[in-house]
Amino acid sequence: MKEAQWWSTANGKIQCYLCPRYCKIGKGQNGFCFIRKNIDGTLQSLAYGSPCSVNIDPIEKKPLFHFYPGTNILSLGTLGCNLGCLFCQNWSITKIKKAKEPGKPSRELLPDDVVKAALNNNCPGIAYTYNEPTIWAEYAVDIAKIAHSHSIKSVMVTNGYITKEAFHDVYDNIDGANVDLKSFNEHFYRKYAAAHIDPVLQALLALKKETNVWFEITTLLIPGLNDNDEETKKLCAWILNELGPDIPLHFTAFHPDYKMHDRGPTPAETLEHARYIAMQCGIHFVYVGNVSSNSANTYCPQCNKLLIQRGWHSIVRNELIDGKCSCGEAIPGRWMK
Ligand code: SF4
Ligand SMILES: [Zn+2]
Structure with a gap:
């Protein structure tokens, strides 16, 4: 748990402005997302450091x-x-x-x-x-x-x-x-x-x-x-x-x-x-x-060559060289050098 960012106080309640719900949260209450809570007048992130x-x-x-x-x-x-x-x-x-x-x-x-x-x-x-x-x-x-x-x-x-x-x-x-x-x-x-x-x-x-x-x-x-x-x-x-x-x-x-x-x-x-x-x-x-x-x-949009062949969540073949197809077309993305 850690004090949250992105909140202000209005009319005795906390307003969270992290997401477009803009929850107004009274003392002891949680926001819609349930992991942001008004504890004694400050908004606390209950998830901080606590992955499940x-x-x-x-x-x-x-x-x-x-x-x-x-x-x-x-x-x-x-x-x-x-x-x-x-x-x-x-x-x-x-x-x-x-x-x-x-x-x-x-x-x-x-x-x-x-x-x-x-x-x-x-x-x-x-x-x-x-x-x-x-x-x-x-x-x-x-x-x-x-x-x-x-x-x-x-x-x-x-x-x-x-x-x-x-x-x-x-x-x-x-x-x-x-x-x-x-x-x-x-x-x-x-x-x-x-x-x-x-x-x-x-x-x-x-x-x-x-x-x-x-x-x-x-x-x-x-x-x-x-x-x-x-x-x-x-x-x-x-x-x-x-x-x-x-x-x-x-x-x-x-x-x-x-x-x-x-x-x-x-x-x-x-x-x-x-x-x-x-x-x-x-x-x-x-x-x-x-x-x-x-x-x-992934196929090249220019020459239709098969560039990256995937299995179930895995790469079978990757033909990209420096992020490019052999025809010279640059494929948008972030690629390993
Ligand atoms: S749902 Fe959670 S993140 Fe969104 S405004 Fe409400 S308390 Fe903040
Ligand atoms: Zn190509």
Whole structure:
């Protein structure tokens, strides 16, 4: 536990301005995310130094496909979340019951210890992932600062629900990100995620225009909810027009979980079809995930050569030389020297 950043007091309550919920939190209460608590008039980050999940993952699992492919990344997450997705695929750590008791299933691991663990396990990167890292940004940023002094990169795997006020404090310390764009529909965000789409779009724009962070986008396609062609076309057109054709886009498969058991998992054909639409629209790198598919490979947008062949979260072959195809086309991303 550590005193939080990004809060002020108003009318006897604390207002947290880390994420666009702007929770007003009375004494003894927690914010919506449950890991920020008003204790005796100060906001405390209960997650600081207390990850509940720590693993070494392939970076492809985040998913990040254009960011040091084939490397391992030390991955950690805490409890709680600032969104209320009915289809949460990680609800055992993000949802309220367990998160009400932060600290219990967690271990103490201070920022120094996290960086040491990355060094000891030859991980060139650390990922803030599993639950929403924005809500424990104090911890993530402190780790990232120490990590940079050892040339270790930091990655956010995030829903992009962060305020303008906090954005640079966090992302000026981050090297890579995968941002969920859960749909291209405000109604969907409100009804199924208890949130709004605009702050997520603003965060994506800020990443593109105001930082040097390498980022990719993930859209989980849920049968009957956000998998219709019209919405996919709108989502792709926005990405193309606002962010350009070189931001990798991942369509991943939903499986029934948490409060959404009224439909089956996403068929592979749905993902392939969405990928087809996105490629037709002009996005250069479109991938499908959570199913086995050739569409997880990277092809040169200029000559169509297979550049990176992937198995399930692993690299089978990498033909890139200094980040370029043999035809001379530079492939956007961050590559090993
Ligand atoms: S980070 Fe948590 S406490 Fe702060 S505004 Fe968001 S949900 Fe509320
Ligand atoms: Zn080529």
